[in-house]
Structures are given as C-alpha cells and as structure tokens.
Amino acid sequence: MTYRIEGATGEWEVVIGLEVHAQITTASKLFSGAATAFGAEPNSQVSLVDAAMPGMLPVLNRECIRQAVRTGLAINAAINPWSRFDRKNYFYADLPQGYQISQLYHPLVGEGAVEITPDDKKPDETKVIGVERIHVEQDAGKLMHDQHPTMSYVDLNRSGVALMEIVSRPDMRSPAEAGAYLAKLRTILRYVGSCDGNMDQGSMRADVNVSVRRPGDEFGTRTETKNVNSVRFVMATVEYEARRQIDVLESGGTIVQETRLFDPDTGTTRSMRSKEDAHDYRYFPDPDLLPLVLDQAFIDECRASLPELPDAKRARYEAELGLSAYNAAVLTADAETARWFEVLVAESARRQGKSESDVARAASNWLTSELFGALNKLGRTLGDSPVSPEAGAELLALVGDGTISGSIAKQVLEKMLDTGDLPGVIVERDGLKQTSDTGAIEAAVDAVLAANGDKVEQYRGGKEALFGFFVGQTMKAMQGKGNPQLVNQVLKAKLG
Numbered sequence: 001m002t003y004r005i006e007g008a009t010g011e012w013e014v015v016i017g018l019e020v021h022a023q024i025t026t027a028s029k030l031f032s033g034a035a036t037a038f039g040a041e042p043n044s045q046v047s048l049v050d051a052a053m054p055g056m057l058p059v060l061n062r063e064c065i066r067q068a069v070r071t072g073l074a075i076n077a078a079i080n081p082w083s084r085f086d087r088k089n090y091f092y093a094d095l096p097q098g099y100q101i102s103q104l105y106h107p108l109v110g111e112g113a114v115e116i117t118p119d120d121k122k123p124d125e126t127k128v129i130g131v132e133r134i135h136v137e138q139d140a141g142k143l144m145h146d147q148h149p150t151m152s153y154v155d156l157n158r159s160g161v162a163l164m165e166i167v168s169r170p171d172m173r174s175p176a177e178a179g180a181y182l183a184k185l186r187t188i189l190r191y192v193g194s195c196d197g198n199m200d201q202g203s204m205r206a207d208v209n210v211s212v213r214r215p216g217d218e219f220g221t222r223t224e225t226k227n228v229n230s231v232r233f234v235m236a237t238v239e240y241e242a243r244r245q246i247d248v249l250e251s252g253g254t255i256v257q258e259t260r261l262f263d264p265d266t267g268t269t270r271s272m273r274s275k276e277d278a279h280d281y282r283y284f285p286d287p288d289l290l291p292l293v294l295d296q297a298f299i300d301e302c303r304a305s306l307p308e309l310p311d312a313k314r315a316r317y318e319a320e321l322g323l324s325a326y327n328a329a330v331l332t333a334d335a336e337t338a339r340w341f342e343v344l345v346a347e348s349a350r351r352q353g354k355s356e357s358d359v360a361r362a363a364s365n366w367l368t369s370e371l372f373g374a375l376n377k378l379g380r381t382l383g384d385s386p387v388s389p390e391a392g393a394e395l396l397a398l399v400g401d402g403t404i405s406g407s408i409a410k411q412v413l414e415k416m417l418d419t420g421d422l423p424g425v426i427v428e429r430d431g432l433k434q435t436s437d438t439g440a441i442e443a444a445v446d447a448v449l450a451a452n453g454d455k456v457e458q459y460r461g462g463k464e465a466l467f468g469f470f471v472g473q474t475m476k477a478m479q480g481k482g483n484p485q486l487v488n489q490v491l492k493a494k495l496g
Contacts, residue, residue: 003174004215007246013215014242015222016172016208018234020185022164022195023139023203024067030138030162031058031101038201042155050160052096057288064162065292067194068108068136069302071164074192074309075131077112081294085136085286090276094141094154102137102165104283108292109134114168114188115311116180123325129181130169139163158202164195170209170219175235182206183231183333187310191335199229206234208262210241212249220245221255225262225269237262241269313338321345321360330368340382340389341367347393352400359396366396370410374417386420387413395423403427405434407480435481438490441474444482445490448473459495467491 004011029036032049049056072079084106087099112131117123141159145152166185172178186204189195197204206229211222223245225237240262245255260269308316310332317328331341344367348359371392375385395412398404404412404427415426427433435441448470449456459466474487 003176005212005242005246008250011215012212012242012246014173014238015170015211015213015219016174016178016238017170017222018166018168018172018178018182019207019209019224020166020168020182021139021205021207021227022071022166022189022197024064024136024162024164025193025195026061026063026067026162028061029160030061030064030136032160034160036161038198038203040157042153042157045157046159050096050156052098058101058286060289060292061162064136065108065294066298066302067192068134068164069294069299070192070306071166071189071194072109072112072134073299073303074188074306075112075114077131077134078110079294079299080106080108080110081296081299082106082291083108084291085289086283087286088137088281088283090281092140093152094143094156094159096141096156096159100138100140101286101289103135106291107133107135114181114184116177116184117329118174118176118180120329121326123329127171127177129171129177132167132169134164134166137163137165170211170222175238178208178238179231179235182234184310186231187333187335191307191309193307199231202229205229208234208237208241210238210245211255212242212245220249221257223255223258223260223269224275225260226272228262233262233264236264236267237269240267244269307335310335310338317360317364321357321364323361323364327364327368331364337382343389344392344396347390348396351393351397359400362400363393363396366392370413374413378417385417387416391416391422398423398427402483403433405475405480405482405484407475408432408434411480432481434483435478438486441478441482441486441490442494444474444477445470445487445494448477449494456495467495470495 004013026036028034029050032047034047034050035045037045049058069079083103085101086104088102088104089099091098110133114129114131115126116129117126119125139158139161141154141156143152143154147153168181172181186197189204190197195204199205205227208225208228209222210225211220213220223241225241228234228237241260248255257275259272259275261272262269314328314332317323317331318325323331332338341364344363345356345360348363349356352359371385371387375381395409395416399406399409412423412426412432415421415430416423452473455466455469470491471487474491475482475484
C-alpha cells in the first residue's frame, strides 16, 4: 500500500535514505592493535596511533577488510578489487588527528540490495532497497558533556574503531520501510558475524535522510538526522521530520539542508548545524596508506565463509520443513533464534525417531507460541531462557508419545522456566503422567454425564457443539491427565 501524508494542501510523499554505521567485529582497531571491548575504563584502549602521536603511521587490519567484504557479498554487492583511503578533514575535540580516514572516491564495496518485508503480517509482500556502497572508515572518540558543569571530557577508546558505512539509495517511502530495512540489515550483519548489531551500545547507528515532495515531483531538499540508535527511533525520526517539513513548506517556508539530532524523550528533532558538502572536508588520498588491492582468491575465501543467510534459510524452512511463511520469517529474523530452532528440530527428530520435516511444524508452533509467549510474560528472551533446545525437544517427545497431554505440557513448561529442571524430572516428581486407563476415563465420563443430564439430552437432540463441553469437563475432572484421544473415544461411545 502506498504511504502518503495528508497535509493542509494535499498529499505528500516522504523519501528516505539511511547511512548505517556498523562497528566491525574485530578484537583490534582499524589501524592499530588497541582493543575494542565495550565498557572499558575511559582512555584505557588507546594506542599511540589512535592518539595521533607524531610519527605514528596506520597499519591496516586485514580482518576488518575481510568482514566488510563478507558483508558486501551477503547483500549481493559488487566487491571492488581496487579501493583507496581518503582523509576527511575536520577539527573536533574527539578527533585527535584532525582528520578521519575514510573512503569517499573509491569504496571497498559497490552496489548491492536488501530485500525487506515492510509488514510482518504480510511476509509475502516484499520490496528491494538498493545499497549504493559500503566503505570502511575509522570512528571518532566520544565527548561527554554531563560530567562537569563547565567542561567536556574526551574518551578516545572508540577512536580508530573500524566502521562500515552502509549507504542506501533513497528507495524507502514510509517509516515502516525504513524500520524494516534497518532491522533486516541488522539481521544480515549478525548472521555474517561482521557486526554484533547492539544498537544500545552504539555499535550500530543510523543517519536518517528525509525529504518530502508531491507525488511524482523531483526530490526535495533533505535533512540528515545523526546517530539514531534504534529501529523504533528511526521510524519516529522519519514520522516527525516528514511532518515538520510539510508544515514548513505549506506555510510558505523552505527546507534547509542541515544536520539534526533526534530527542528520544520528546520524539522530535532539532537543528545541530548546516549540512556540509564533500568539498568542505577537503578530501584527498591518504598519503600514509597504499591503495588496497584484493586478489580473487581472497574474495572467494570470503564468499565461502558465509553462512546460510536469512532469506535462503526462510525459503528452506518453507520448502523443506513445511513451515508457514509467518513462522519461517519469525524464526529466521535472528541468527540465534534460527540456531536454537534447528537444534530443537534435530533433537526432536532423534528422540521421536522421525524425520526433521515430520517434527518441524510442531516444534515451530511450540517455540513461536508457547515458549516465546511464556518468556515474554517473564520479560525474558530466548538468549537468557533457562529452557535449552534439548529440554524443549524432551518436552515435545513426552507429548508425542502420550506420556503427557498438551495442557499438562503447558504446566510443565512453566515449571521448567521457574526451576530450570528437565521436563522428565518434573513429570515424574509431580505425578503428571497422562492417564490411559480406560476404566478411570470411563468413570470420569460417567460422572460428567450424570451431572449434566440436561446437556446430554440437548446433545442427543442435535446440539453437537456440546461435545467440546463434555471433553473439557472430563479433562477437568481428571486434572488434565486424561489421554485426550481416549477421552474422545469413550465420550463418543457413551453419548452415541
């Protein structure tokens, strides 16, 4: 569905592009051996290169290049065998060199694409967002303004950390598309292992470029909102900035090309500075670094190291495991979730003596409905769940062989989450085994029918919907331990 914003003078279209800065997963920085661990004491991970001491020369970290190439290959982007580093000159307290080493004219990675699903409830409706380039650059340090009333402090731990700047084309047309693109890109990076995607820690952040226009007109003047650090905030930035620009234009004003900041407390943006053009930074080739030349063997090794990526995994789950499009999308949205699910399926198949395709649907339904629902109520995630995939497979096997019923399985899961005990231990300890004793079931059914003679007559008179009532009453009388299949058989025989 086309997204339009209704203004006072008619409809407007929003045009969005994202520049995503992703910290490359490496133990050391782009041009030095200093560590990159998050949360270290200020200025404890700073080499002489990072501090721009006289005579210190950068030495390129091979692993940073490898991870950037792997990322490019994961989005089917062109890898440029020849690239070059440039100096971007600007003066700020957290940039000791007085310039940033980046790649303006000859980036490492060229054009690629990311396929998104803007609406989670419509997993078959997709859109392709173009990626213009990925270039490698060094991060700046961090300024802290709230430590002292009259001074700012500088932490250079982040100075020199390797970043990938992933620049999209202005192909997004709604807040939902911008959110879906950022979420999908984050998923891909985590699958590849090139960035941890921890936006709350600043290892992935987005500059949000927004402009508005009348449908079909030329692009309008854009603003850039810097360093937005969550999917939700990116969507809020687009929403606010689009409406702000429309209000300005409809009141006879003009949009100024500028850099803005997003305030998460108010959900608004505010002006920070005028937007600089490339010539303002006086870019020139870095004289301390030779051009970067990649051979085909290196690129081939990077390609061979890639895991199965989310789109391919989702398609396989649907085609080979018979999962619904929705469940397949949910299970592949996060690399850890997919790995958890695959262990669950493999262990379930082993325990039940079946093929993975035979157990996958039940396993996916249990994981996405029962376990995710229970964890959500507890405010927990799969990553900190006390239930392992092996324990989940054991629980599903107990249901599959008739040891416990589906309703008892819900109780067992609650106890597993509370105690961390294995399901078999809980079933034995608490006496939760399902009853398949026909005599006991018949006695329970007789009691239920005797207590509900009026409903028995209604059922025999044609009100067959009451059958479910009798099943529920029987299971309640047996504390959920009656074998549902046998309960149904006995009820049908006695009511018939």
